[in-house]
Amino acid sequence: MPIKRNYADHGDACRAAYALDLVGDRWTLIVVREMILGPKRFADLMEAVRGIAPAVLSDRLRSLREAGIVEQVTLADLARTRAYVLTEWGRGLESVLASLGRWYSTGPDPRTRGRMTPDAVVLAMRTMAPSAPDDLPAIALRLYDARQPDPPVRNYRLAVVNGILTARPGVPADPALTLEAESTAWSEVLFGDLPLEDAERDGTVLIHGDRAPVDRLIPLYRDTPPPPIPASNQNQNPR
Numbered sequence: 562m563p564i565k566r567n568y569a570d571h572g573d574a575c576r577a578a579y580a581l582d583l584v585g586d587r588w589t590l591i592v593v594r595e596m597i598l599g600p601k602r603f604a605d606l607m608e609a610v611r612g613i614a615p616a617v618l619s620d621r622l623r624s625l626r627e628a629g630i631v632e633q634v635t636l637a638d639l640a641r642t643r644a645y646v647l648t649e650w651g652r653g654l655e656s657v658l659a660s661l662g663r664w665y666s667t668g669p670d671p672r673t674r675g676r677m678t679p680d681a682v683v684l685a686m687r688t689m690a691p692s693a694p695d696d697l698p699a700i701a702l703r704l705y706d707a708r709q710p711d712p713p714v715r716n717y718r719l720a721v722v723n724g725i726l727t728a729r730p731g732v733p734a735d736p737a738l739t740l741e742a743e744s745t746a747w748s749e750v751l752f753g754d755l756p757l758e759d760a761e762r763d764g765t766v767l768i769h770g771d772r773a774p775v776d777r778l779i780p781l782y783r784d785t786p787p788p789p790i791p792a793s794n795q796n797q798n799p800r
Contacts, residue, residue, distance in 0.1 A: 583628045588613050590658060592621050593630070593647065597655045598680050598730045600634055600646035608709055609678045625651070659688040676745040679704035679715040685748065686719075686728045691781040693726040698737035698774050702728070704744045707765075714741070719778070726781060738770030751782045 568578035584590055588610060595601055595609040606618055613621075622645055625631035630651035636642040647654070662685065665671060677685070682704060700719040705712040718733040719726060742750075746765035749755035757779060760766035768775055 583624075583630065584654065584657075586621065586624075588617060589621050589625070590654070590661075592618065592625070593651065593654050594658055594684060595678065595680055596631065596645060596647045597652060597658075597684060600636065600644040602642060602644045606645070608706075609680070611708075630654070655684070655687075658684065662688045676706070676708060677748045678706050679717075679744040682744045682748045682751075683717050683728045683730075685752065686726075686782070689752070689782060690725050690727065691784075692724055693721045693781055694777075695721055695724065697721050697726070697777060699733040699735065700774055700778065701733050701736035701739040702747075703739060703741040704747060705741075707743045707745070726778070736770070737774050738768060738772065740766065740768055740775060742766040750779060 567582040702717040705714045716732045743765040
């Protein structure tokens, strides 16, 4: 087996190149994406990272642990389940993924195909977080991935903080409503052209409680363009 050489071995001292040595392999950032909002078991990651082989996932987790990006923890459940979680440094990769998503959104064809996991949808909501009125009440968001048999439901809380809509794991204390949805269907309602009424009709989105906050929420995302990419600071006349 050939020895894997990194950018430093080839004499490249760029810090971005060093970062790519840590997270630039295929699947790595997708594995990271699924841990940003909390710890995941190996089985959870296998379900979420579609197409990855168990041996490849084991290799990526080992590399991420050795780099100090991921650590293994024991969950406080009766089974004392082992799981993987990002370190504080590793959680900084959310901004990297957000920048990549915004960059792609400004391209010639920002459309995508396929499906999205619950955490991927919520991270997209965080990436594109719009300004929101302070009187928009808290919403309980419950998402599931219909590709999984008997899919687990993941809970998130939507609330306005300092004029920005935030999305975090957990359940709000006193939500105005609970919205339960298949994760890809919810992403198509927010970021695509799926009418909410159609999603409700086919049962992929269910609203329990006052629907008025949802009717106010959806336009916030549809009417918000992706943040601009910073302009280049290159000197046009170098000397």
